[in-house]
Amino acid sequence: MASNIRTGTVNGTGAAINVSLGWQPDYVKVMNIADAGALDAIIEWTVDMPAAAGMKYLRIVDNATTTNKSHAYVTSGGISAYAGSASAAEGFTIGTDTDLNASGEKIVWIAMRSPRG
Numbered sequence: 001m002a003s004n005i006r007t008g009t010v011n012g013t014g015a016a017i018n019v020s021l022g023w024q025p026d027y028v029k030v031m032n033i034a035d036a037g038a039l040d041a042i043i044e045w046t047v048d049m050p051a052a053a054g055m056k057y058l059r060i061v062d063n064a065t066t067t068n069k070s071h072a073y074v075t076s077g078g079i080s081a082y083a084g085s086a087s088a089a090e091g092f093t094i095g096t097d098t099d100l101n102a103s104g105e106k107i108v109w110i111a112m113r114s115p116r117g
Helices: none
Strands: 005-011 017-020 027-032 042-046 053-057 071-082 091-094 106-112
Touching: 005 017, 017 071, 017 106, 042 071, 091 106
Parallel strands: none
Antiparallel strands: 005 106, 017 091, 027 042, 027 106, 042 053, 053 071, 071 091
């Protein structure tokens, strides 16, 4: 029986990153654990959200000098289901959100799907 939970890491590129799982997830959580901007960005996505969306969380100190919010629903640059291609199995795409997917920064992800009978 195939696992319904997978985890992994990738290095940020600034461009969309396809993560191959062999199945499409129902839930994805992506975390930038090496954020040079010290925002420690996290995005969560479910299959019920549109492509490139997600709930984005940032670690911030609101001292009235930033327009960052501690959390926001984003509709671009987030997570999308990935249908797969001739060279990669289906999975998900980490979008181009600059807080989450910055070049050279380590990204950790968790992908889950409902049990298949």
